[in-house]
Structure formats: C-alpha cells, structure tokens
Amino acid sequence: MENNKEVTVGSWLELQSALFDHSWDERISRFRSSYVYRGTCCKDYDLKASIARIGEQYPKFEPHILRNFKKYAHSNASPGSSIWNWLAVAQHHGLPTRLLDWTYSPYVALHFATQNLEKYHVDGAIWCVDYVKAKEELPQVLKDRLSQEGGNVFTPELLEPVCSSLQELGNLQDETFVVFLEPPSLDARIVHQYALFSMMSKVEAEMSQWLKNRPDLYFKVVIPAELKWEVRDKLDQANITERVLLPGLSGLSHWLKRHYTH
Numbered sequence: 001m002e003n004n005k006e007v008t009v010g011s012w013l014e015l016q017s018a019l020f021d022h023s024w025d026e027r028i029s030r031f032r033s034s035y036v037y038r039g040t041c042c043k044d045y046d047l048k049a050s051i052a053r054i055g056e057q058y059p060k061f062e063p064h065i066l067r068n069f070k071k072y073a074h075s076n077a078s079p080g081s082s083i084w085n086w087l088a089v090a091q092h093h094g095l096p097t098r099l100l101d102w103t104y105s106p107y108v109a110l111h112f113a114t115q116n117l118e119k120y121h122v123d124g125a126i127w128c129v130d131y132v133k134a135k136e137e138l139p140q141v142l143k144d145r146l147s148q149e150g151g152n153v154f155t156p157e158l159l160e161p162v163c164s165s166l167q168e169l170g171n172l173q174d175e176t177f178v179v180f181l182e183p184p185s186l187d188a189r190i191v192h193q194y195a196l197f198s199m200m201s202k203v204e205a206e207m208s209q210w211l212k213n214r215p216d217l218y219f220k221v222v223i224p225a226e227l228k229w230e231v232r233d234k235l236d237q238a239n240i241t242e243r244v245l246l247p248g249l250s251g252l253s254h255w256l257k258r259h260y261t262h
Contacts, residue, residue: 005215008123008222012230018221019106019126034132034152036102036180036196039113043125043222047207049200050096059203062098062166069095083165084156088183091197098166099197100207102129102180107240108193113223114232115242115254117261124223127208129198131180133217139172142179153180153196169201176205192245 009015023033038047051058051065066083069090091099103109106126113124132152135143145162146152159181163169169179182196200207211218223231235241242255 005218006220006222008224009227010224011227012234015110015221015223015227015231019110019128022128033104034130035128036104036131036198037106037109038100038102038127038129039109039111039124040127041113041116041119041122041124043123043220045125046209047100047127047211049098049100049203049207050091051098051203052206054096058096062203065096066090082156082160084154084159084181085184087199088156088181088197092183098203099181099199102196102198103194104196105194107235107238108195108245110223110231111235111240111242111245114228114235115258117258120228121225123225124228126221126223127218128221129211129218130216134178134180137175137177137214138179139177141172153182155182156184166203169199170203172201176210177201178207178210192247 007018009018019037020031020033022035023031025032025034051062054061066086070086073089087097087099091097091101106128109126113126114120135146135152138146141162142154142159145158146154149158151158159179163172177200179199179201180196181199198207200210236259242251242258245251246254
C-alpha cells in the first residue's frame with residue numbers, strides 16, 4: 001500500500017474485496033457504491049486527458065479543435081447546440097478533448113485494464129473515485145442544480161441551463177473542480193459500458209494531480225502482471241468481453257483475436 005491510497009492485490013478474491021468492500025450504503029442498507037472506475041493497462045499511467053497529449057499548445061488549440069469538429073461533423077451527427085453534447089460525441093469518436101472515460105462498473109474497468117495483451121508484462125490499475133464526495137468541490141451554482149434534481153452527476157441537459165460554455169465553466173470559481181457528465185446514449189457501446197465522463201474545469205488541470213491533493217476522494221487498485229491472465233479469463237467467463245462492450249463486427253473481431261491468442 002502506497003500512501004494508503006494504492007492497494008496492490010495478490011489474488012482474484014483480494015481484487016473483489018478491494019473493488020466492492022466500500023459499496024455498502026448505511027443510509028439505505030444496500031450495496032450502492034458512490035465510486036466510478038477507470039482501468040489502465042499500466043499502473044504508472046496518469047489521468048491526463050487526450051487533449052493534453054497533442055503538444056504544449058493544447059490549451060490554445062482546444063476551442064479550434066472543437067469548432068472544426070462541429071463544422072465538419074454536422075452531416076454525421078446531430079447533437080443539437082449544447083457544447084456538452086458535442087463534447088460527448090467528439091470524445092466518443094476519438095477527438096482529443098479534456099474528457100476522460102469512466103464507468104460505474106468495476107468489471108468494465110477491469111476489462112480495459114486487461115484487454116491489451118502486449119501490456120501483460122506490466123502491472124495494471126483501477127482508479128476509483130468517489131463522485132458523490134467530489135460533488136462537494138463544485139461551485140455553489142452547480143451544487144444547487146444537482147440538489148434540485150436530486151442527483152450527483154450531470155447530463156448535458158442539466159448542465160446547459162446553468163453553464164453553457166467551457167469558458168463559463170472555468171470562470172465559475174477560481175479553484176479547479178471536476179464535473180462528472182453522463183453522455184447521451186449515442187450507441188450501444190455507451191450503454192453497455194455503463195459509461196460517464198469526467199471534465200476538469202480548466203483544460204490545463206490534470207485529474208490525477210488534482211486527486212492527490214484530495215486523498216479522501218480516491219484510491220487505486222494495482223493488478224500485478226502475474227494476476228492479469230486469471231482476471232482476464234474470469235472476465236471472459238463472466239461475458240465481460242469486447243463482443244459485449246463494443247457491439248458490432250469490430251468488437252467481435254477484437255474478442256476473437258484476443259481469445260485465441262496464446
């Protein structure tokens with residue numbers, strides 16, 4: 001365990017305990033986790049958004065990338081005028097954005113931590129973030145909006161009336177914050193992956209650094225390299241595969257390729 005925030009598991013049973021033991025909710029006497037999960041094939045990968053990987057000028061380029069995406073994508077996408085819908089569509093189709101992919105499902109996160117066979121020689125990890133506690137870091141206007149709806153996560157429709165642009169988001173308060181955003185059901189992939197996005201209020205902010213200053217909001221489960229094959233085989237037996245999570249011929253092909261690789 002590293003700084004009490006990084007837990008290395010030694011078996012499948014320890015992994016289940018690490019991912020599920022926090023899910024009991026005393027208020028309702030049910031197992032309802034307040035965490036979201038992100039799987040990475042390498043434990044050393046940070047939570048840097050894809051927009052930050054295009055070069056040092058990325059803060060300046062972000063509005064231009066989005067503007068041109070909207071300009072050329074109109075014939076293939078109709079997400080309306082909301083920037084939050086457009087961001088979700090852009091992220092979904094691989095455009096570099098400030099969004100990061102998360103899931104409500106620990107098993108979906110485990111899939112993404114173990115899908116890359118070329119990384120089976122390195123330890124993987126699951127980032128686990130308490131999105132309910134993270135809500136307390138929001139500007140008051142956003143907290144009020146969620147309270148009115150009785151929710152903990154935004155949808156584009158919830159966010160748009162109180163904040164309609166990335167610039168406005170960054171100006172809501174000086175201190176950086178994170179918004180969790182559920183995308184529209186663009187296709188079966190979004191639905192099957194039980195997916196949502198995180199979005200930092202300022203494009204320069206990096207989420208893993210932000211979390212390290214708020215240790216009560218997260219922990220990380222490390223999956224040793226020698227445990228990956230067992231995890232992968234048991235996920236396959238549980239039908240957590242590309243064939244299910246990436247519906248269509250592409251997902252089917254990825255599943256078959258990995259399934260028959262030895």
